Amino acid sequence: MKSPIARLSSSLSALALCAGIAFGANAAEPADAWNSEAIAALQSIVRDATDLPGPIERATPALVKVDLETIEREAKLADGTAFRYWTFNGKVPGPFVRIRVGDTVDVTLKNAEDSHMAHSVDFHAVTGPGGGAVATQTDPGDTTSFRFKALNPGLYVYHCATPMVADHIQAGMYGLILVEPEGGLPKVDREFYVMQGEIYTEQAFGAQGLATTDYDKLLDERPEYYVFNGAAAGLSGDMALKAKRDETVRLFFGVGGPNKTSSFHVIGEIFDKVYSQGSLTTPATPDVQTTLVAPGGATVAEMKLEVPGTFHIVDHALSRAARGLVADIEVEGPQNPQVYDTGNTKLTMTGH
Ligand SMILES: [Cu+2]
Numbered sequence: 001m002k003s004p005i006a007r008l009s010s011s012l013s014a015l016a017l018c019a020g021i022a023f024g025a026n027a028a029e030p031a032d033a034w035n036s037e038a039i040a041a042l043q044s045i046v047r048d049a050t051d052l053p054g055p056i057e058r059a060t061p062a063l064v065k066v067d068l069e070t071i072e073r074e075a076k077l078a079d080g081t082a083f084r085y086w087t088f089n090g091k092v093p094g095p096f097v098r099i100r101v102g103d104t105v106d107v108t109l110k111n112a113e114d115s116h117m118a119h120s121v122d123f124h125a126v127t128g129p130g131g132g133a134v135a136t137q138t139d140p141g142d143t144t145s146f147r148f149k150a151l152n153p154g155l156y157v158y159h160c161a162t163p164m165v166a167d168h169i170q171a172g173m174y175g176l177i178l179v180e181p182e183g184g185l186p187k188v189d190r191e192f193y194v195m196q197g198e199i200y201t202e203q204a205f206g207a208q209g210l211a212t213t214d215y216d217k218l219l220d221e222r223p224e225y226y227v228f229n230g231a232a233a234g235l236s237g238d239m240a241l242k243a244k245r246d247e248t249v250r251l252f253f254g255v256g257g258p259n260k261t262s263s264f265h266v267i268g269e270i271f272d273k274v275y276s277q278g279s280l281t282t283p284a285t286p287d288v289q290t291t292l293v294a295p296g297g298a299t300v301a302e303m304k305l306e307v308p309g310t311f312h313i314v315d316h317a318l319s320r321a322a323r324g325l326v327a328d329i330e331v332e333g334p335q336n337p338q339v340y341d342t343g344n345t346k347l348t349m350t351g352h
Pocket residue numbers: 086117118119120160161162168173
């Protein structure tokens with residue numbers, strides 16, 4: 001069986017080929033600003049999964065500044081497909097905010113001059129009206145701010161909360177804020193930042209050119225694309241997560257949504273620990289295959305990588321893999337036949 005990513009890329013290639021033939025057949029066709037070369041040249045929207053700050057070293061609360069800028073820009077959603085994203089700081093998800101319980105946080109939200117929309121931010125780690133969204137409804141070119149005290153440790157989602165909120169979220173306006181508990185989290189070798197979302201386009205999955213939002217599909221909860229870190233198969237190839245055999249890795253995983261619950265799973269691995277629902281003050285659950293993560297929810301999962309190879313991060317509602325929802329973890333190192341051995345396997349299957 002072909003991997004989900006192989007099937008995705010071959011179906012996208014087939015579509016690209018069809019589009020190329022169609023355009024090539026008609027020399028009078030006007031130059032398409034959204035041809036596949038132009039789209040490939042756009043700056044990526046995908047936030048690198050390693051783009052997050054390290055553990056908090058201090059043992060006492062502090063005053064922390066968080067600067068967000070809402071930026072609207074076109075970027076590649078899939079091969080040959082662009083989308084006009086709305087973002088925090090130009091990437092999806094927004095920046096990973098890392099603070100400590102008891103910290104006081106000054107949030108400043110600037111909405112870029114060239115935005116078309118008002119934007120705002122609701123941090124689920126905030127105790128206060130709208131999680132900050134009431135204070136931060138911000139018109140293009142304006143700046144707003146508010147201050148909050150982080151009362152509860154945990155891993156929390158933040159998102160834009162400007163009507164229609166589901167539209168702002170599907171367009172890319174979400175991120176995670178980690179409020180570390182006293183004493184922090186156990187040491188691991190690597191940490192990664194991954195978020196899941198859906199995108200509701202008028203054009204069918206894989207259609208070439210600039211995709212635009214379909215409000216009926218959004219209200220009916222019928223997305224065309226499912227994305228990790230903003231784009232179809234965004235965390236694969238050069239953007240794959242990388243680790244070495246025998247390392248322990250931690251995944252900070254959240255669902256921006258706006259609508260779909262994730263059955264978060266890594267194919268070929270077992271989570272050694274899951275901090276269910278992003279709660280860091282209850283003991284982690286050992287030995288978990290799949291964990292549910294709600295829209296506007298998050299989890300922390302840890303696993304030791306005993307075996308080298310490629311491991312796929314998926315939502316185990318696996319139809320979604322064919323609509324872009326697959327990420328790769330590339331684990332380097334010597335084989336570990338004590339744990340997994342294909343060397344002496346007799347191949348008795350002739351097909352599938
Ligand atoms: Cu917004």
